[in-house]
Amino acid sequence: MSYFLTQVLNGLSYGLVLSLIAAGFAIVFTSTGVLNFAHGSIVLLGAYLVAVLHPTIGFWPAMLVALFGAALVGVLINALLVRNLADPTPGAAAILMLGVDIVLLTELTRRIGNQVLPVGAPWGASVVRFGEIALPTGRVVAAGVTVVAFAALWYLFSRTDLGVGMRAAAADGPTASLMGIRLSRTAATGWALAGVLAAVAGVFLTSFPSPGVAPTIALSAFAAIPAWVLGGFDSVPGAVVGGLLIGLTSALVTGYEGDLEHVLGAGFGEVAPYVVMIVVLLVRPSGLMGSKEAVRV
Amino acid sequence: MSDLLRRLGGLALLVVALALPLVLNDFWLQTGLFVMAAAIGAVGLTLLVGVAGQLSLGHAAFAAIGAYVYAWSTGETTTSVTGGGLPPLLGLALAALVAAGVGAAFSPVAGRLRGIYLGLATLGLVFIVRHLLLNLTDWTGGFTGRSVESFALGGFSFSNRDPDYLAVGGVEFEGLHRLWYLFLLLAVVACWLAGNLRASRTGRAWANVRDSETAAAAMGIGVARAKAAAFVVSSAYAGTAGAMLALAYGRVAPDVFSLTASVDFLVMIVLGGLGSVAGAVVGALFVTALPLVLAEYSSALPFLAAPGSGGLDPSTASRIVYGVAIIAVLVFLRGGLAGAGRRLRHRLGGGGPSGDAGTTDPDTPGPGPAGRTAPASGTTDPSTPDGSHPAAVTHPRSKETTR
Numbered sequence: 001m002s003y004f005l006t007q008v009l010n011g012l013s014y015g016l017v018l019s020l021i022a023a024g025f026a027i028v029f030t031s032t033g034v035l036n037f038a039h040g041s042i043v044l045l046g047a048y049l050v051a052v053l054h055p056t057i058g059f060w061p062a063m064l065v066a067l068f069g070a071a072l073v074g075v076l077i078n079a080l081l082v083r084n085l086a087d088p089t090p091g092a093a094a095i096l097m098l099g100v101d102i103v104l105l106t107e108l109t110r111r112i113g114n115q116v117l118p119v120g121a122p123w124g125a126s127v128v129r130f131g132e133i134a135l136p137t138g139r140v141v142a143a144g145v146t147v148v149a150f151a152a153l154w155y156l157f158s159r160t161d162l163g164v165g166m167r168a169a170a171a172d173g174p175t176a177s178l179m180g181i182r183l184s185r186t187a188a189t190g191w192a193l194a195g196v197l198a199a200v201a202g203v204f205l206t207s208f209p210s211p212g213v214a215p216t217i218a219l220s221a222f223a224a225i226p227a228w229v230l231g232g233f234d235s236v237p238g239a240v241v242g243g244l245l246i247g248l249t250s251a252l253v254t255g256y257e258g259d260l261e262h263v264l265g266a267g268f269g270e271v272a273p274y275v276v277m278i279v280v281l282l283v284r285p286s287g288l289m290g291s292k293e294a295v296r297v
Numbered sequence: 298m299s300d301l302l303r304r305l306g307g308l309a310l311l312v313v314a315l316a317l318p319l320v321l322n323d324f325w326l327q328t329g330l331f332v333m334a335a336a337i338g339a340v341g342l343t344l345l346v347g348v349a350g351q352l353s354l355g356h357a358a359f360a361a362i363g364a365y366v367y368a369w370s371t372g373e374t375t376t377s378v379t380g381g382g383l384p385p386l387l388g389l390a391l392a393a394l395v396a397a398g399v400g401a402a403f404s405p406v407a408g409r410l411r412g413i414y415l416g417l418a419t420l421g422l423v424f425i426v427r428h429l430l431l432n433l434t435d436w437t438g439g440f441t442g443r444s445v446e447s448f449a450l451g452g453f454s455f456s457n458r459d460p461d462y463l464a465v466g467g468v469e470f471e472g473l474h475r476l477w478y479l480f481l482l483l484a485v486v487a488c489w490l491a492g493n494l495r496a497s498r499t500g501r502a503w504a505n506v507r508d509s510e511t512a513a514a515a516m517g518i519g520v521a522r523a524k525a526a527a528f529v530v531s532s533a534y535a536g537t538a539g540a541m542l543a544l545a546y547g548r549v550a551p552d553v554f555s556l557t558a559s560v561d562f563l564v565m566i567v568l569g570g571l572g573s574v575a576g577a578v579v580g581a582l583f584v585t586a587l588p589l590v591l592a593e594y595s596s597a598l599p600f601l602a603a604p605g606s607g608g609l610d611p612s613t614a615s616r617i618v619y620g621v622a623i624i625a626v627l628v629f630l631r632g633g634l635a636g637a638g639r640r641l642r643h644r645l646g647g648g649g650p651s652g653d654a655g656t657t658d659p660d661t662p663g664p665g666p667a668g669r670t671a672p673a674s675g676t677t678d679p680s681t682p683d684g685s686h687p688a689a690v691t692h693p694r695s696k697e698t699t700r
Binding site: 081091092094100103109229233266274277278282 | 346352413425427556560564616617630
C-alpha cells in the first residue's frame with residue numbers, strides 16, 4: 001500500500017512540474033497562437049544557466065538570471081522571428097519553432113557535451129518522510145512552488161488589467177486591439193511568462209532524483225505536450241489537470257512495470273502519455289477543459 | 298519559361314542522373330541513395346502538409362513501418378529474428394501497402410483533427426512505433442535492429458554478387474550503382490505520380506480542404522474522406538521511402554526513425570517550399586547530403602573539429618546550418634526555394650498579366666521531371682510558345698487557393 005502511495009505522490013509531484021511546462025505551452029498558444037516546439041529547449045536553457053552560474057554567484061542569483069534569461073529568449077523569439085513570419089499561419093509558426101528548437105538544442109547540447117551538470121539546488125539529495133512514504137525534498141519544494149506559481153497566474157489572469165487584457169487578446173485579437181489593448185505587449189508578456197515557468201520547471205526536472213542537466217531534459221519536456229493537449233489547448237487550469245494525469249499515469253506505469261511488462265513491453269512509461277493523448281484527442285478533440293471550436297456557416 | 302523548356306530541363310536532369318554512377322565514387326553514390334530515399338518521403342509529406350494542409354510529425358513512424366515490413370517480409374528466419382522469406386519486389390510493395398494501411402487506421406484521428414492538433418497527435422505515433430520496434434524483438438531485432446536482404450529481381454541482385462561482375466562503359470557496376478538505378482526509377486515514378494495527383498481532381502480537393510474545410514464541404518467535398526486519403530497516400534510514400542532507406546543502409550534500427558527524422562522530413566519540405574514536388578526533392582538533397590558531406594570533408598574544412606573534441610563537429614555544424622536555414626526561409630523567403638524560383642522565373646520572363654499571383658499559388662508546378670502543367674486547366678497546348686507564365690493559366694483557381 002505504501003508503495004502505491006509513494007508512486008501516486010511521486011506521480012502527482014512530477015505531474016505538477018509537467019503542468020508548469022504545459023501551462024507555458026498553453027500561455028504561448030493563447031497569447032500568440034504559436035505551437036512552441038522550442039519550449040523544451042527553453043526548459044533546458046533555464047536549467048543550463050543555473051548549472052553554469054551557480055558555482056560562481058550562488059544558486060538563488062543564478063536562478064534569477066535563468067528566469068530572466070529564459071523569459072528574454074522567449075520575448076526575442078516572438079519579437080524577431082514569429083512576428084516577422086513571411087506567411088503567418090499556425091503551421092508555419094510551428095515549423096519555425098522546430099527550426100528554433102534545432103538551433104537552441106544543438107548549441108546547448110554542444111556546450112553540455114557528455115557531462116551531466118549538477119544544478120546545485122540547496123535542498124540537495126535529501127528526502128522528506130511522511131510515515132512510511134519517502135519523497136525527495138526537491139519534489140516537495142516543486143509542488144509548493146508550483147501551487148504558488150499557479151495561484152499567481154490565477155491572480156494575474158483574473159485580477160490585473162494586464163492579465164484580463166491577455167485574455168481579451170486571446171479571445172478576439174482585433175477587437176481587443178480596438179479596445180486599446182496593445183497586442184504586442186500581451187504577446188510579449190505571454191512569452192516571458194512561459195519562459196519563467198520553463199526555467200522553474202527546468203531546475204526541478206534536473207535536481208534530485210534526476211542526476212543533473214543533460215540534453216535529454218529537452219525531450220522529457222516533450223512529455224508535457226500530452227499534458228497540455230489533454231487539458232485543452234487554451235486552458236491553464238487544464239494544463240494543471242493534464243499535468244497531474246500524465247504524471248500519475250507515467251509514475252504508475254513505470255512503478256508497476258514489472259507486472260505490466262508482459263502485456264505492454266518494457267519502457268511503456270515513456271509512451272503511456274502519448275497513448276493517453278491520442279485516445280483523448282479521439283474522444284474530445286479540444287481536450288478536457290479547452291474551449292470547443294465552433295464553425296458557423 | 299514555356300512548358301517545353303521545362304520538360305527539356307527535366308529531361309536533361311534525368312540524363313545527368315542516369316550518367317552520374319559512371320563518375321561518382323562510393324561515398325557520393327551512397328549519399329545519392331539516401332537523398333533519393335529521403336526525396337520520396339519528402340514528396341509524400343509535401344502532398345500531406347503542403348497540398349492537403351495536414352501537419353504531420355509522424356512521417357518517420359510510417360517510414361519505420363515500411364522499413365521493418367520490408368526487412369521482415371524479405372528476411373530469413375534466424376536464431377534471433379523471424380522473417381517471411383518473400384521475394385523483394387513483393388516486400389517493397391508490402392512496405393508501401395502496410396504503411397498505407399496503418400495510415401488508414403490512423404485516419405479516424407486524422408479526420409477529426411486539424412492543423413497543429415493533428416501534428417500533435419502524429420507526434421504520439423513516433424513514440425508508439427518506436428516503443429513497438431524496441432519491444433517486438435522477434436520481428437524487429439529490438440534496439441540493435443536487424444539486417445536487410447538486398448533487393449533482387451528475377452535472379453539479378455542489386456548487391457555486389459549475382460552477377461559478380463557487371464561493367465558499363467568500363468566502370469564496374471556494384472551494388473551501389475545498381476541500387477542507384479532502382480532508386481532513380483522509384484523516385485521519378487513517385488514524383489511523376491505526385492505531380493499528377495496534385496493537379497488532379499483529388500489534389501485540388503485536398504488544396505480546397507487546406508484552404509477552408511467549410512468551403513470545401515459546401516462544394517461537395519467529403520472533408521474527412523479527403524483528409525484520410527491524403528494520409529493514406531503520404532503514408533504509402535513514407536513506407537516506400539523507409540524500405541529504400543533500409544536497402545541503402547543494409548540494416549534497420551529504431552534510432553534511424555526517431556522524432557528527429559520526422560522533423561527532418563518537415564525541414565525538407567519547408568525549405569523546398571510547401572506543396573512543391575521539385576522543392577521537396579531539393580530540400581531532401583540539402584538536408585540529407587549536408588551532414589554527410591560535411592562529415593566526409595571535415596578534415597578539409599578549417600572551421601570544423603573532429604567529433605568529440607569539443608569543437609564544432611560536422612553533425613553539429615550541419616544541424617545548426619539547417620536550423621538557421623529553416624528560420625531564414627520562413628522569415629524571408631515566402632514559399633521556400635520553389636517560391637523563390639517561381640518569382641525569379643517570373644522576373645526573367647518579363648512578368649505576365651498574372652502579376653504576383655504565382656507567389657502563393659502552390660498549384661503552380663515546379664520544375665523537374667514531375668512539373669507538368671495542370672492538365673485539368675486544358676486551355677493551352679503545352680507546346681504553344683506563348684511565353685506566358687503557367688500561373689496565368691491557373692489564375693482563376695489561384696483566387697481560391699490564396700489565403
